[in-house]
Amino acid sequence: MTDNEKLFNSGILTESRPGAEQPPLSLWEGKRNGLVLIECPQRIPCNPCASSCPTGAILPFEDINDTPRIDYEKCIGCAKCVAICPGLACFVVDLTAGGEGRALMKLPYEMLPRPAKGEEVACLNREGAEVSRGTVRAVTEPLKDRTIVVHVDVPRDLVSVIRAIKVVKK
Ligand code: SF4
Ligand code: SF4
Incomplete structure (x- = not known):
């Protein structure tokens, strides 16, 4: 199955399909607080990411x-779009946080219980x-009464793979 067929048949994006791009590593490596990744490859009538971005990093x-x-140069990692x-x-994704071999991911989370x-x-x-x-x-709320954002310390080599979290039952 091609990447396109997989997306349109299952709704699952793959790393190699346009829409799963990442920031240039030269900029990303030194960017404290991280840079945004957006995986939204289909044309749909929706734009709050752009209208809520305080720096214009998501172009109008x-x-x-x-x-x-x-415009990755303008992103401050505030996670309002998240x-x-x-x-x-x-x-x-903040590659400067988390120590050797680690990174910090700021992920949306809408389930209960909250982590x-x-x-x-x-x-x-x-x-x-x-x-x-x-x-x-x-665990933060960059925008009041919106989706919470969970900051998770993860293996750096999985930042292109991890796209959600699940609370583990004790
Ligand atoms: S808010 Fe932006 S990234 Fe999210 S679905 Fe709408 S257009 Fe896509
Ligand atoms: S809302 Fe914040 S994290 Fe999202 S693109 Fe704009 S500056 Fe970056």
């Missing part, structure tokens, strides 16, 4: 159906399969 849409375009995106398609700081959570890939465990470093 010319058409409500546009897919997001990003909190407002109804498709849970925005993430922030707590210090808790171990399961890290899931785009298909919902567990690929690692991570540690919650913070």
Whole structure:
């Protein structure tokens, strides 16, 4: 099955399909607080990511159906787009945090119970399969009454793979 067939048959994006791009490593490596990743490859009438971005890093849409375009130089890693995106398609990845071989991911989370700081959570890939465990470093609300954002310490080599978390039953 091709990447396109997989996306349109299953709704699951693959790393190699346009829409799963990442920031240039030269910029990303030194960017404290992280840079946004947006995986929203289909034209749909939706634009709150762009309208809520305080720095203009998500370029203004010319058409409500546009897919997001990003000026990574302007991103400050605030995660407001993560909190407002109804498709849970925005993430922030900080390669400067977490120590050797680690990174910090800021992921949307809409389930209950909420994870707590210090808790171990399961890290899931785009298909919902567990690929690692991570540690919650913070739980924030960048926008009031919107989706919470969970900051998770994860293996750095999995930042292109991890796209969700799950609270692990004790
Ligand atoms: S993380 Fe903040 S600055 Fe970066 S694109 Fe999202 S809303 Fe804009
Ligand atoms: S808010 Fe989310 S779903 Fe809507 S256009 Fe932006 S990234 Fe796509």
